[in-house]
Amino acid sequence: MQTANIQNQQANDIIRKCVHCGFCLATCPTYKLSGSELDSPRGRIYLIKSSLENNNFSQSSIKHLDRCLTCRACETTCPSGVEYAKLIDIGREFVEHKRPILQKIMRYGVRKLLTTPLLFNLIAPIIRHSKINNSTPVINDEIKTKVLLLGGCVQPVLAPNINHSIKNILAKLGFETIETPQKQCCGAVDQHLSANNDAMLKIKSNIDAWLKLDVEVIISSASGCGLMVKDYGSMFKKGDEYYKKAQYIANKTQDIAEFLADKDLSKLNLNKVNIAYHEPCTLQHGQKLSGLVNSILNSLGYFPAKVVDAHLCCGSAGTYSIFQPKLSKQLKANKLKNLTKSNPEMIVTANIGCLMHLQKNSKIPVKHWVELLDN
Ligand code: SF4
Numbered sequence: 245m246q247t248a249n250i251q252n253q254q255a256n257d258i259i260r261k262c263v264h265c266g267f268c269l270a271t272c273p274t275y276k277l278s279g280s281e282l283d284s285p286r287g288r289i290y291l292i293k294s295s296l297e298n299n300n301f302s303q304s305s306i307k308h309l310d311r312c313l314t315c316r317a318c319e320t321t322c323p324s325g326v327e328y329a330k331l332i333d334i335g336r337e338f339v340e341h342k343r344p345i346l347q348k349i350m351r352y353g354v355r356k357l358l359t360t361p362l363l364f365n366l367i368a369p370i371i372r373h374s375k376i377n378n379s380t381p382v383i384n385d386e387i388k389t390k391v392l393l394l395g396g397c398v399q400p401v402l403a404p405n406i407n408h409s410i411k412n413i414l415a416k417l418g419f420e421t422i423e424t425p426q427k428q429c430c431g432a433v434d435q436h437l438s439a440n441n442d443a444m445l446k447i448k449s450n451i452d453a454w455l456k457l458d459v460e461v462i463i464s465s466a467s468g469c470g471l472m473v474k475d476y477g478s479m480f481k482k483g484d485e486y487y488k489k490a491q492y493i494a495n496k497t498q499d500i501a502e503f504l505a506d507k508d509l510s511k512l513n514l515n516k517v518n519i520a521y522h523e524p525c526t527l528q529h530g531q532k533l534s535g536l537v538n539s540i541l542n543s544l545g546y547f548p549a550k551v552v553d554a555h556l557c558c559g560s561a562g563t564y565s566i567f568q569p570k571l572s573k574q575l576k577a578n579k580l581k582n583l584t585k586s587n588p589e590m591i592v593t594a595n596i597g598c599l600m601h602l603q604k605n606s607k608i609p610v611k612h613w614v615e616l617l618d619n
């Protein structure tokens with residue numbers, strides 16, 4: 245079967261599950277802002293369905309698909325298990341060749357800038373969040389197990405302190421950390437900008453490189469990257485030489501919260517400040533780990549106030565803030581208003597994208613929650 249036919253079949257299978265109940269509308273951030281059915285999950289499902297049937301996506305349909313954040317809040321709400329994120333990826337791949345040339349150039353430029361360390365490191369000093377702190381890394385002679393920490397393509401340059409803190413925490417807990425080099429991007433940026441061939445090249449090369457390391461666990465400190473690597477398992481068909489390898493890698497991957505959840509954290513030095521916690525969509529809706537960071541924080545004596553509309557995206561969403569600045573800014577303003585209602589001294593989160601996005605307009609520091617545990 246041709247690739248387009250396989251994707252049509254996949255799209256049909258997903259679309260058929262939708263019973264048009266509309267429950268998802270209540271939790272869709274773009275529907276909440278515009279009030280238009282076309283900016284809702286159900287509306288976009290109709291758009292993709294009719295466009296695939298007619299083999300024609302209009303420029304207006306492309307606009308409504310582009311406004312979707314791929315936050316997956318609709319998947320969390322949907323009672324029928326509609327795999328909306330897979331469907332929108334298929335829809336976007338179909339429309340890619342229909343884009344005006346300027347849009348294509350912009351998308352290509354942003355994609356290459358973010359995923360090519362040589363280019364990204366040139367602009368990083370202008371947008372850097374924080375430098376690494378100067379404390380000596382923790383050395384522990386009683387190392388038990390080797391773990392792989394995903395470096396991420398932008399995080400090591402923008403906020404190196406996050407993984408520095410994680411390495412210290414893991415060393416105190418008796419784990420040796422190996423970090424992936426910056427060039428090993430997980431493939432999410434390519435995939436979300438519909439450059440699936442480039443994404444698959446990165447994914448295969450990561451799988452081959454990580455298999456050789458023979459580690460117990462693969463840890464991600466950016467929930468967006470973690471979600472992508474956990475999805476590796478569903479990206480290859482049965483019979484493909486990468487099918488089993490990808491599932492093996494995906495099953496070994498954990499968000500740092502999952503890894504720390506059953507560990508004794510009592511020997512860590514905490515930075516006791518009054519915090520608000522922003523739970524990234526990729527953690528709550530994508531990885532389905534809603535509440536986990538909060539419960540770890542509670543066990544350590546932090547009690548962040550309940551945040552209104554905590555299920556709604558902050559507007560960061562990968563490259564969304566670059567391509568949809570108006571909607572992104574509105575979502576960020578709403579999020580910051582809700583996060584700061586309890587007058588916290590600091591906002592903590594679990595994804596570099598949300599962190600950078602919120603920090604830009606926040607009057608208080610925005611950090612990764614693990615940085616609280618490495619004082
Ligand atoms: S996607 Fe799910 S929640 Fe939304 S209309 Fe379809 S079945 Fe209902």
Ligand code: SF4
Pocket residue numbers: 271272273274275283284285288311312313314315316317318319328
């Ligand atoms: S992924 Fe998010 S923005 Fe897109 S339709 Fe679903 S809830 Fe709305």
